[in-house]
Every structure is written in structure tokens, then in C-alpha cells.
Amino acid sequence: MNPGKQSAFMHWAKSRPPVKYDLALSGILNLPITDLEFDARQLELHGPNAYGYRPLVEALATHRRVAPENVVTVSGGTSMANHLAMAALIEHGDDVLIEQPTYDPLLSVAQYLSANVNRFPRRFEDGFKIDLGALEKQISNRTRLIVLTNLHNPSSVLVDEESLRRIGDLAHNIGARVLVDEVYLEALFEHAPPPAISLGPEFVVTSSLTKGYGLSGLRCGWILADAKLAEKIRRLDDIFGASAAILLEQLSVRAIAQLPKISARAKLILDTNRRRLADFLRTRTDVEAVPNNIGTTFFPRLPNIDVDKFCEFLIAKYETSVVPGRFFESPQHVRIGLCCEPDKFAEGISRLSSALDELER
DSSP: OOGGGSOHHHHHHHHSOOOSEEOOOOSOOOOOGGGSOOOGGGOOSOOSOTTOOHHHHHHHHHHHTOOGGGEEEETTHHHHHHHHHHHHHOOTTOEEEEEESOOHHHHHHHHHTTOEEEEEEOOGGGTTOOOHHHHHHHOOTTEEEEEEESSOTTTOOOOOHHHHHHHHHHHHHHTOEEEEEOGGGGGGGGGOOOOGGGGOTTEEEEEESHHHHTOGGGOOEEEEOOHHHHHHHHHHGGGTOSOOOHHHHHHHHHHHHTHHHHHHHHHHHHHHHHHHHHHHHHHOSSOBOOOOOSSSEEOOBOTTSOHHHHHHHHHHHHOEEOEEGGGGTOTTBEEEEOOSOHHHHHHHHHHHHHHHHHHHO
């Protein structure tokens, strides 16, 4: 099978065995529906949402400080948003420049769309910052799209505004676009910077309510783009479905109105788990890490061990799961999610430490 028509990581994520201590989760623990305030009598199964349920479009525009005409609502979360955006931006054989390491489905979609994929590095040794010089060397007049994640998936490193501006300038000079997957930026909550689209029309942004808030069941995704491109994406979405599930869109509007309360829950989980992770790192000389105090994921390096076998051992004996780094083109790394219940996270980290100790013995 063409590797561009499947995602090894998503298959692993969907089919992996259940464990007691799940440190592989990259999105905040799912919010119980009982914690979402709404009046079921005001919800409808049907209504006008052919090119976006207007209350949701306006709520997202306010949330991300853009105009409603720049918002495309997407019912398949960020993954579908990335698919739609790429499909609207590139043609068969176009050059696409994607960060490395990155989120596997971003590569898979570009390959599925028959793009010619080139890479630019985000090295562990550089703190996963974008090497702008290396990126510039990879750009050619055939480059139509530059793709990156911010916060970086898997490391949660923030791309600063100056770097984004320089990438936008490079794209502008050759008539290319920059796609920024900002789903993890939502985990900065009120401290999140403006979306990259605010830096210029070269930028296209994708995101959702999934990772930062525990609202994955709503599948509320969006694309932010200049008005002309946004309309093109809406028309492209016609071939994927007649309309979204308006019931979920209505619930999404109510969730957005409650984000301060929902964010407080998420922040408590992340802050508690991040302190426990910091304690773990202070005690380990066999774990190498880029310091970082934001985001929902962490991407340390475990040198001199077979990480895949270690991850299998961790599941089998310690009932604990992390993501093997091979899914992010980094076989000596693991991705640790900070998203489960703090008591389970603490026990999972303790078991991870015990497994490393046993491996050393």
C-alpha cells in the first residue's frame, strides 16, 4: 500500500492495547458531558448550516480574533482541516516543505495528494527550533506550501513571531503559502498569541477544540484563511459531505462560551502533571530533554536503548503507555502526554522510572 494512503501513527493510536496509566494521550482528559452546561430543549437536529453554522462561525471568529469571513468550520477536527487546507492549496506534483520531526498525518496527507515532499529540520540539539537557514535552502520556485506545527508536535516548542514572519516573507517571495497547525496553541489558553493568519495572507491556520479542552467528541475544527481562499475551501468541502452535524455545532457554541471554566480544569491537570514530570526529570541522568513549560506533550530522548522494545515492555509489565518516537521520525525519543488524571499520571511516571531502573539493572 502507498504509505501516503495510511497513517502508521493513527493506526497505532486507534488499535493499541488499553492500559491503566496512559501517558500517550496528547489531548486533555475528555470533559464529561455533565460538565458542559446546556439546555437540551434548545437544541435542534436540523437547521441552516450549509456553509457553516453562523453562531459557531461568529463564536470562533471572536475566540481567535479574526473576521467571520476568514473562518471555515470543519466537522472532522484538525485532521480534516489539514486535509481540506492542503487539498485547496496544492496540485499534483507541487513541492511541499514540511518540518521534521512532525505529526505523521501531515506527511501522509501531502503524499496522498501526490505532492513532492521536502523537509526542513527541527533538531533536538537546537531545542526543536526551526532552522531558518536550512528551511531557506530547501525552498525553490516550485515550492507551493510550507507546513509546520505550533506548538510543535511532538515537542510543544513555541515558534516565535519573528520566525513566523521570516517564513511568511520567504513564502511571499515565491508565491507560496504557509500552513500552521495551531491545535496545541489552544493549550496556552488566554496566553496564546494571535493566530498566524494575523501576520499576513500567506498564512493558513488549522485548529480545533480537541487538545486543549478535552472536547474531542465535538469534532469542532476550523481553518483560518483570507476570505477568497476560505470560500474556495468551503466549496471544496462540498465533495466531502452535504453539511456538518448541527447538534454538535450547537454544543460547540455552548462550549466556546464556557472556555474560561473548561480551561481552568485543563490548566489544573497540566500544571499538576508538569510538576510531577519535572520531579522525574531531576532524578534521571538517562533521560535527555529540551526544557519546556508549555503544551500538553513532552518529547525526551532515551539514548542507548531500543525504545520500541522498551515501550512494549512498559505496557506488558508496568501497564503504562507512551508514544514511541519512531512515529515522529525520532526512534530514540518517546512522546509523553501530560493529559490524564493527575493521580494516574503520577503513578504512570513512577512506573516509567521503575521500568528504566529495571532496564539499567
